[in-house]
Amino acid sequence: MTAVGERTELLGMPRERLEGWFAARGEKPFRARQVLKWIHARGVTDFSQMTDLSKALRERLATEAVLRLPEVVGDRISADGTRKWALRVDAHNVVETVFIPEARRGTLCVSSQVGCxxxxxFCATARQGFNRNLTAAEIIGQVWLARRILEQAGMGTAALTNVVLMGMGEPLLNYRNVVDALKLMMDDDAYGFGKRRVTLSTAGVVPAMDRLREELDVSLAVSLHAPDDALRDRLVPLNRKYPIAELMAACRRFLDGKHRKHSITFEYVMLDGINDSVDHARRLARLLAGLPSKVNLIPFNPFRGTRYRRSSDAATARFAAVLQDKGITTITRRTRGDDIEAACGQLAGRIRDRARRARHFARVEEMFRAQSA
Ligand code: SF4
Structure with a gap:
């Protein structure tokens, strides 16, 4: 439970915790349902407007609770409709949220940590290092804000159909807060996303995958990016801790866990000359043989200073054909938002650099003032 000064942050509290919070104050559990609806389904953050609560309770909430949303400090819309927000979560930290509209769905890509x-x-976010975990309120706050902003843009609440935890950070290294936020996303009194519409993407934190499998019924995506340990060790250093054989075993357990799954999605970023040959595709097909899976081939989004290049369309098509020939459903993602620095971490990195520069210059000015005093 997050306390802000004397007051408790309610934005990131899932139903059972909210019920507990009200129970501790002598209130009935159904208060949690009412407040969840006001905050998340109706987008109301002013307790005085929650008109089906008694006046006394509204006043009590105003003195004992708080609802704090991240602040939008950057908002860019790509020519292809992709929209990216930079959100300030505290004085020094900015994260990103991206909305990707497609013909039949609109997906929100949500961050779980500041940096990673x-x-x-191959990742722009990795360049920033790790600052801190986001709270459950800061994670669900991204969904709250996106929904309201899209609504205000005349797109209606239905514009947002899917959520993926695939933004900045490794969600399974911020397990408790991520699970609380996921519960809110799937709660019918909050956002009501179905289990197939909420996807957690992990680089493969095996013990947390096992924990998640028993706790929550969400879809899983695994950032694989290589068919063998030698290459994956280079691209995803976490592989040295949880190598591919262990990761695949965890995937099988996930499929057969408490909430049985039809398949797992494997993400594979296409890097020119690195992991995109026909031989890589054949080895990937062998690795996934017998495992109900889908593969997303993701075009690499280049960022300043990277040594990697995006694979050609021809190489990507050849790679996809090998997988499809082996009966593996393969989707080649289109490049999105190239013109708004859609590679995860780029925009926040730049805003953070700007903030860091501003702090640096403020310090320099201070030194000048001290010298001339
Ligand atoms: S790809 Fe994901 S897990 Fe890897 S460094 Fe980037 S944010 Fe972290």
Missing amino acids: ALDCT
Whole structure:
């Protein structure tokens, strides 16, 4: 439970915790349902407007609770409709949320940490290092804000159909807060996303995959990016801790866990000359043989200073054909939002650099003032 000063942050509290919070104050559990609806389904953050609560309870909430949303400090819309927000979560930290509209769905890509500790070598976020975990309120706050902004843009609440935890950070290294936020996403009194519409994407934190399998019924995506340990060790250093054989075993357990799954999605970023040959595709097909799976081939989004290049369309098509020939459903993602720095971590990195520069210059000015005093 997050306390802000004397007051408790309610934004990230899933139903059972909210019920507990009300029970501790002598209130009935159904208060949690009412408040969940006001905050998440109706988008109301002013307790005084929650008109089906008694006046006394509204006043009590105003003195004992708080609802704090991240602040939008950057908002860019790509020519292809992709929209990216930079959200300030505290004085020094900015994260990103991206909305990707498609013909039949609209997907929100949500961040779970400020930066990331996993250091995947093709990732812009990794360059920033790791600052801190987001709270459950800061994670669900991204969904709250996106829904309201899209609504205000005349797109209606139905524009947002899917959520993927695939933004900045490794969600399974922020397990408790991520699970609380996921519960809210799937709660019918909050956002009501179905289990197939909420996907957690992991680089492969095996023990947490096992924990998640028993706790929550969500879809799983695994950032694989290589068919063998030698290459994956280079691209996703976490592989040295949980190598591919262990990761695949965890995937099988996930499929057969408490909430049986039809398939797992494997993400594979296409890097020119690195992991995109026909031989890589054949080895990937062998690795996934017998495992109900889908593969997403993701075009690499280049960022300043990277040594990688995006695979050609021809190489990607050849790679996809090998997988499809082996009966593996393979989707080639289109590049999205190239013009708005859609590679995860780029925009927040730039805003953070700007903030860091501003702090640096403020310090320099201070030194000048001290010298001339
Ligand atoms: S790809 Fe994901 S897990 Fe890897 S460094 Fe980037 S944010 Fe972290």
